[in-house]
Structure formats: structure tokens, C-alpha cells
Amino acid sequence: MSSSVSAAASERVAATLLRSRHLLGIEDLSPEEIILILDTAEAMKEIGSRSIKKVPALRGKTVVNLFFEPSTRTRTSFEIAEKRLSADTLSIAIASSSVVKGETLADTVLNLEAMHPDMIVLRHASSGACHLLSRICRSAIINAGDGMHEHPTQALLDAFTIREHKSRLAGLKVAIVGDLLHSRVLRSNVQLLTKMGAEVWVCGPPTLIPTEITRFGVRATSDVNQAVADADVVMLLRIQLERMEGAFFPSLREYFNVFGMTDARLKHAKPDVLIMHPGPMNRGVEIASEVADGPFSVILEQVSNGVAVRMAVLYLLAGGVEHETAA
Amino acid sequence: MKRLLKGGRVIDPVNGIDGMHDVLLDGDRIAAVGKDLPVDGATVVAVPAGMIVCPGFIDMHVHLREPGQEHKETVATGTASAVAGGFTAVACMPNTSPVNDNANVTGYILAKAAEAGLARVYPIGAVSRGSKGDLLADIAELRQAGCVAITDDGHPVATAMLLRRAMEYAGMFGMLVIEHCEDPSLKADGVAHEGFHAARLGLRGMPGACEALGVERGVLLSELTGSAFHVAHMSARTSLRAVRKGKDAGIRVTCEVAPHHFTLTDESLGSPIPYDTNTKMNPPLREAADRDAMIAGIVDGSVDVIATDHAPHHADEKHVEFDRAPFGIVGLETAVSLTLDRLVHSGLITLPRMVQLLSANPARLLGVPGGSLSVGQPADITVIAPDLRVRVAARELRSKSKNTPFDGWELRGGVAATIVGGRPVFENPDAAIAFG
Numbered sequence: 001m002s003s004s005v006s007a008a009a010s011e012r013v014a015a016t017l018l019r020s021r022h023l024l025g026i027e028d029l030s031p032e033e034i035i036l037i038l039d040t041a042e043a044m045k046e047i048g049s050r051s052i053k054k055v056p057a058l059r060g061k062t063v064v065n066l067f068f069e070p071s072t073r074t075r076t077s078f079e080i081a082e083k084r085l086s087a088d089t090l091s092i093a094i095a096s097s098s099v100v101k102g103e104t105l106a107d108t109v110l111n112l113e114a115m116h117p118d119m120i121v122l123r124h125a126s127s128g129a130c131h132l133l134s135r136i137c138r139s140a141i142i143n144a145g146d147g148m149h150e151h152p153t154q155a156l157l158d159a160f161t162i163r164e165h166k167s168r169l170a171g172l173k174v175a176i177v178g179d180l181l182h183s184r185v186l187r188s189n190v191q192l193l194t195k196m197g198a199e200v201w202v203c204g205p206p207t208l209i210p211t212e213i214t215r216f217g218v219r220a221t222s223d224v225n226q227a228v229a230d231a232d233v234v235m236l237l238r239i240q241l242e243r244m245e246g247a248f249f250p251s252l253r254e255y256f257n258v259f260g261m262t263d264a265r266l267k268h269a270k271p272d273v274l275i276m277h278p279g280p281m282n283r284g285v286e287i288a289s290e291v292a293d294g295p296f297s298v299i300l301e302q303v304s305n306g307v308a309v310r311m312a313v314l315y316l317l318a319g320g321v322e323h324e325t326a327a
Numbered sequence: 328m329k330r331l332l333k334g335g336r337v338i339d340p341v342n343g344i345d346g347m348h349d350v351l352l353d354g355d356r357i358a359a360v361g362k363d364l365p366v367d368g369a370t371v372v373a374v375p376a377g378m379i380v381c382p383g384f385i386d387m388h389v390h391l392r393e394p395g396q397e398h399k400e401t402v403a404t405g406t407a408s409a410v411a412g413g414f415t416a417v418a419c420m421p422n423t424s425p426v427n428d429n430a431n432v433t434g435y436i437l438a439k440a441a442e443a444g445l446a447r448v449y450p451i452g453a454v455s456r457g458s459k460g461d462l463l464a465d466i467a468e469l470r471q472a473g474c475v476a477i478t479d480d481g482h483p484v485a486t487a488m489l490l491r492r493a494m495e496y497a498g499m500f501g502m503l504v505i506e507h508c509e510d511p512s513l514k515a516d517g518v519a520h521e522g523f524h525a526a527r528l529g530l531r532g533m534p535g536a537c538e539a540l541g542v543e544r545g546v547l548l549s550e551l552t553g554s555a556f557h558v559a560h561m562s563a564r565t566s567l568r569a570v571r572k573g574k575d576a577g578i579r580v581t582c583e584v585a586p587h588h589f590t591l592t593d594e595s596l597g598s599p600i601p602y603d604t605n606t607k608m609n610p611p612l613r614e615a616a617d618r619d620a621m622i623a624g625i626v627d628g629s630v631d632v633i634a635t636d637h638a639p640h641h642a643d644e645k646h647v648e649f650d651r652a653p654f655g656i657v658g659l660e661t662a663v664s665l666t667l668d669r670l671v672h673s674g675l676i677t678l679p680r681m682v683q684l685l686s687a688n689p690a691r692l693l694g695v696p697g698g699s700l701s702v703g704q705p706a707d708i709t710v711i712a713p714d715l716r717v718r719v720a721a722r723e724l725r726s727k728s729k730n731t732p733f734d735g736w737e738l739r740g741g742v743a744a745t746i747v748g749g750r751p752v753f754e755n756p757d758a759a760i761a762f763g
Binding site for chain 1: 527651
């Protein structure tokens with residue numbers, strides 16, 4: 001390949017590939033593979049700053065973005081990443097409800113596969129949907145969020161953003177505050193950050209903390225001040241109004257009063273703390289606007305970096321496919 | 328026709344028999360058990376050394392799916408599966424379509440069973456009409472038609488009042504009330520045991536307390552009514568604690584445990600196949616402490632019965648996302664091997680205890696024939712080959728459905744032959760016995 005991607009990234013990338021041909025979750029990645037993706041993303045980010053934001057790395061590859069849940073940010077991010085790598089790309093949005101009585105997930109995807117795509121980016125409401133497909137598909141499966149399980153590219157872009165600012169992950173105190181129970185972002189981030197040696201605190205009402213979360217190697221608390229104290233990074237997770245119906249908390253107002261991130265609470269954090277949120281944000285619920293729009297917020301940088309990280313993942317997995325076919 | 332089973336170790340805990348004996352079958356009845364019985368015109372069946380002759384095993388918790396869900400299982404395929412698994416009789420749950428809440432459905436099932444001519448089938452009737460939890464089913468009619476117990480299995484009896492009434496009413500006939508113990512509000516939309524593995528995999532959990540609440544309710548109502556109460560497919564250590572407490576207080580509570588609950592834990596949700604829908608059942612595979620408690624209960628006698636909760640589902644139904652898959656696995660053809668391998672060969676229980684759990688106790692609880700080799704009992708015999716090397720192959724199961732998490736497992740011990748009413752209905756080619 002004579003593209004500028006390989007020129008920029010070859011010294012670091014060429015020597016190694018991802019072991020799996022899919023990206024199902026952070027769980028399957030080694031620390032070395034995580035570093036490989038983040039390093040590759042640095043080269044990809046440079047492409048996004050050019051006037052002509054396109055390289056031919058995935059020319060001739062077909063990527064299907066198959067979204068069974070509504071998503072603006074993640075889908076757009078993948079689409080832009082694919083286009084910048086010159087892939088042929090199409091996005092399909094299917095309302096989960098219409099699938100209940102119709103075609104099975106396996107049949108839907110096998111039909112798409114019959115048209116020979118190279119990669120399928122899947123967002124689905126059921127945990128494990130990507131694992132199911134990985135067992136029956138020839139294409140590489142990229143998990144763009146499966147139920148409450150994982151959202152690996154989100155954790156990778158979060159790590160990329162943290163690393164850009166702090167130049168490391170190991171030894172940082174990261175506090176993750178919000179609805180931990182229903183969050184795939186939480187599960188991916190916890191695994192990535194602990195693998196990379198960060199000190200992770202998770203915080204929320206006990207009703208929203210998963211069973212035995214500490215077995216992930218994190219510390220759990222319902223005292224937000226304890227979680228935030230001396231934190232290098234504070235990451236807020238979305239609180240959904242529907243959770244009130246499950247009696248997970250009494251009201252959004254009360255949630256904000258007890259857990260909402262405000263300037264006052266942030267005073268306990270390190271002076272150069274980073275404020276992160278995977279979106280979509282609920283202002284005045286998990287995060288006050290003064291924090292979301294404040295000097296420590298890198299929330300929009302996360303979105304920018306998402307494109308670079310997804311380019312890196314697509315690029316590395318495409319290499320993996322070629323490698324496997326050649327072997 | 329007379330058959331004389333010669334050469335096996337005979338284990339019949341009800342009659343205190345454990346030794347090298349002959350068993351004489353006359354037609355469809357047991358005629359004699361003793362040492363060196365005279366041949367006297369009988370066909371001699373030589374039982375190879377090392378094999379064990381037991382009263383026929385009875386699985387008191389199976390789903391035969393007929394009528395209404397014949398794509399999963401029929402009475403014919405289910406009873407073929409039963410005899411291949413060493414069961415001479417099964418009790419089938421009423422959550423068919425329509426529900427077995429009237430004599431017509433009961434009669435239909437019994438006719439299908441007679442037509443198949445394999446295992447005996449004892450239908451279990453519904454507690455409530457349509458198992459909907461409003462009105463009692465016609466329990467006397469069900470009993471007269473051949474039902475041996477009642478349950479709303481699949482879910483718990485809707486209210487404490489209805490369960491109370493069912494226990495009082497069925498108590499009039501000495502009919503056992505079997506309960507799927509569960510607090511529906513606590514189960515909510517759970518699909519797996521609430522523990523580390525479900526948390527890791529992002530699966531909605533249901534805690535052991537969800538089952539134990541149902542057990543506690545039943546034990547209290549059994550005390551109130553004086554009627555017998557049987558806990559189906561027990562899985563949680565807190566449930567076992569409630570059963571033990573009830574038994575210690577002299578309350579008429581009994582319980583059964585399924586082989587998957589004394590073998591597997593929730594770790595199977597993620598490995599070897601992540602999100603394998605054949606690890607999804609209700610009650611779910613629980614954590615190691617629960618699995619170990621089920622074993623302890625089996626060992627110390629708190630658990631009365633091993634029953635499979637055989638729940639066949641079509642491959643298409645299981646080949647979906649984990650949270651959309653139906654609950655349940657097949658169990659008839661793996662239960663005896665799992666019991667031998669996991670409990671007997673590991674030294675946890677003796678063979679006579681195994682026969683109690685699989686034969687004597689279910690016969691006694693349901694009030695059905697069998698469970699012993701007493702003279703005059705039906706000639707229902709299970710011959711086991713305790714050292715047979717068994718490799719489970721899902722594709723080769725007799726059951727119409729192949730939804731087992733044990734595919735490829737190698738187990739020590741299996742079934743050599745199954746005799747129902749004096750007639751060999753299953754002979755394992757890997758452990759041949761010449762019936763002549």
C-alpha cells in the first residue's frame with residue numbers, strides 16, 4: 001500500500017495486528033492491542049486535519065453500518081471514518097420493534113452477507129448480539145454498542161482523549177458517575193482503564209451499581225465527593241428518565257441534588273481535571289451546564305477523536321482480514 | 328412372558344436391597360427378587376458384571392409440549408428421550424397449548440402416551456384455569472382423568488390466596504401442589520442470575536431471593552393448610568435454607584433439583600461460548616455457592632428428588648439474541664450420566680441414595696406405582712452401567728429438540744437398558760444386554 005496512512009503509521013503499525021478479526025469488546029483486547037489502536041488513531045487524526053480528508057486505505061472494501069437502535073453520534077462517526085478511509089459504506093437503521101415478529105437478526109445479517117460486505121458495524125439493544133453474529137458471519141464484526149454489554153470504540157476514544165491530555169493512562173484516578181447498571185460505556189471503560197493501570201472509581205446510587213462491580217478491579221461508592229476527590233478525570237454517564245419507573249431513583253431533581261456534577265463538587269478534583277461525557281447529555285441531571293461548557297470539559301473533543309479512533313479500528317481490522325485471507 | 332434378570336447388582340432402597348440378586352419379571356409385574364432364583368421356564372437375561380438393576384427412574388418434571396407445541400417435542404419423542412435416558416416414567420407439566428386444565432387435554436396426553444408405548448406418562452394438571460391465576464381448574468376432574476399433581480409451572484401461582492385454596496382443595500385428594508417458586512416483581516425482566524457474570528455480560532439479573540420468596544410463601548401456606556408443598560427446580564441457597572427450616576419445623580415441604588443446577592454455574596453464560604442460549608433457563612444457572620448448596624442438600628437429604636425440568640425448544644427459537652431466547656434446556660438424556668459422574672463417582676452420594684432421588688422419592692411424592700422392586704409392582708426397571716464412557720452428542724438426542732449445554736461432554740456412567748412393564752424399550756448399543 002502506498003497511501004499516506006501507511007507512510008504515517010507503518011513504523012508502529014506494520015509489525016503487529018489485532019489478534020481477532022472482530023472487535024466485540026474491550027474484554028478481548030490486550031494492553032498492547034489497545035496501545036496499537038490508540039497509536040494508529042494518532043496517525044488517523046492527522047488525516048482529519050488535512051484539507052483533503054481522505055486516504056485510500058479501505059478502497060474497495062464494503063462496510064455496512066447496521067443500527068438496530070437509534071444513534072446519531074456513533075453512526076455518523078463511523079460513517080465519516082469509513083468515508084475518510086475510502087470504504088464503500090452504507091447505513092441501515094432498523095427499529096428493533098419491527099424485528100420482533102419478523103426476520104431474525106441472524107437472517108437479516110446473513111442476507112446482507114450474501115452481498116459480500118467486508119465489515120459490519122453493529123448497534124443492537126441485546127447484549128451479546130455481536131457475539132451471536134461473530135459465530136455465523138464471514139465479515140468482521142465491529143461492536144458499536146450491544147445492549148448493556150460493551151461499547152468498545154467509545155472506551156477507546158475516551159482513552160485516546162485522556163492520553164492526549166495526560167500523556168498516560170496508568171496511575172490516573174478516573175471517576176465514573178451515573179447510571180452504571182445499564183451502561184455499556186461503563187463496562188467497556190472499566191475494562192480498558194483497569195487494563196491500562198488507571199485507578200477507577202465508580203459512583204452512583206446503589207440501585208444503579210452492578211452486582212459485584214468491584215470484581216472488575218474498581219472501587220465503588222455512592223459518595224460522589226469521595227469519587228471525585230483528587231480525580232484526574234471525571235466521566236459522567238447518562239441518566240435516563242425511564243429509570244424512574246424502575247424505582248432506581250425518585251426523581252431527576254433528586255438525582256441532580258445528590259449526584260449531579262457541579263462546579264462546587266469539582267473543587268475536590270485535581271485542578272487540571274478532565275470532564276467527559278459519552279453523550280447524549282442531560283443538562284441539569286447528571287451534569288450542570290457550567291461543567292459541561294466549562295474550562296475542563298473535553299466532551300466535544302471526545303466526539304472529534306471518535307472519528308480517528310474508529311478509523312484506526314477499521315484500518316487495523318481490514319488489515320487483519322487481508323492477513324487472514326492471505327494466510 | 329417371564330424374564331429372569333441374572334447377574335447384576337440390584338439396588339432397591341425401599342426394600343433395603345443392595346447386592347447380587349436375580350429379578351424375576353412375570354408379564355408386566357415384578358414377581359420375585361432374590362439370590363439364585365430358579366429359571367423355571369423364564370427367559371434368562373444375563374446382566375453383565377458391573378451393571379446395576381434399579382427400580383425404574385421417574386422424572387417428575389418434564390415438558391412434553393403436546394398438545395400445541397409439537398415442533399419442540401411430542402409425547403412420542405419426549406418419551407423416546409425419557410427411556411433413552413433411563414426414565415421409565417415422566418410427569419409432564421400442564422403449560423401446553425391449550426393448558427392441561429381439563430380432562431380432555433389430560434385424556435389426549437394419555438392417549439398419545441399409550442400410542443407411543445414407551446415411558447409411562449403421568450400428567451400434571453394446572454392449578455388455575457388456563458394457568459391464568461384467577462379461578463381454580465377442575466381439580467377433581469383432572470384427578471379422575473389421570474393427573475397426579477397440580478401446578479401452574481412456567482410461572483408461580485398468581486396469588487397467595489389462590490395457592491392457599493389450591494393446597495386446601497388438592498389436599499382433599501392428597502394431591503401434591505408443585506410450585507414454580509418466584510416473585511414476579513423481583514424477577515422483573517431478568518434473563519440470568521444476578522451476579523458478577525450477568526453484570527459483566529450486561530444481562531439483566533434475577534437474584535436468588537426472587538426464588539426464595541416463593542419458597543417461603545409456599546412453606547408458610549403449607550403450614551397454614553397442612554397440605555403438602557413441593558418446590559420445583561430449586562436453584563438458590565436461600566431457597567434451600569427455607570426448605571430446611573420448613574422440614575425442621577415438621578412442615579410438609581419437599582423439593583427437587585435439576586442436574587444443570589448441581590453441575591453448572593453462571594460462569595457458563597460467558598464460557599466456553601459467550602451468550603450461549605443453551606445456558607438460559609428459569610430458574611437460571613446460579614453462582615458457585617448456590618450450586619454447591621444444591622449438592623450439599625442432595626448429600627444431606629434436604630433435597631428429595633432429582634428432576635430434569637426437560638424443556639425442549641426448537642433450534643430456531645434458541646438461535647436468537649440471548650435476551651430474546653426462551654428459557655429452558657432438554658435434560659432427560661443427560662440426567663443419569665450427570666448424576667453418576669458428578670455425584671456418585673465423586674463420592675458425594677451412594678448408588679442407593681441416587682436410586683432414592685431418581686425413583687423411590689418421586690414415586691412416593693406423586694403417589695404413583697413404581698419406585699421399588701416389591702413383588703406386584705410394575706416391571707419397570709432401569710439398568711445402569713456406572714462405568715460406561717458417555718460422550719454427549721446433541722445431534723443424536725432422541726428428543727426432538729437439541730438444546731443442551733452439555734454437547735460434547737464426556738461423562739462416566741450411563742444407561743444400559745430401560746424396561747417398562749416387562750418390555751425392553753431401550754437398549755444401549757454401547758452397553759449391550761441380550762434380552763433374547
